[in-house]
Amino acid sequence: MSIDQVQDYCDWCMGPLSAESRARSRWLGLSTEHAWACSTCLRTGDYRVPPDGWDGPVGEWLAADQYVLGPDDVEAVVNALREILDGPNAVPDADFQLRIGVSRADARQTLRRFSGSA
Known part of the structure; x- marks a missing residue:
């Protein structure tokens, strides 16, 4: 994907992204490559586990300790x-x-x- 393109799929479930889920992903610090979450994955907390394609150590995944507000x-x-x-x-x-x-x-x-x- 070129730098000018906007990612339109979730890195966890491949579901569609909304403007709100992109904003929430960015707010959570997930705005790096391989780290965009859809509304469902944000709501269920799936983003707390690194998605496929993330190549860093699991212990360094920044969102692992995020609390998901119900x-x-x-x-x-x-x-x-x-x-x-x-x-x-x-x-x-x-x-x-x-x-x-x-x-x-x-x-x-x-x-x-x-x-x-x-």
């Missing part, structure tokens, strides 16, 4: 973020970074990412 996990994170950002007892701007560990803008970006995958 729908209930995503819902819990989204609800928690909504509460601390906009709920009746939202964390004040002055305390946000100190109490939460990230800026309010970063937390909103995380909420947008998670809300898109919910």
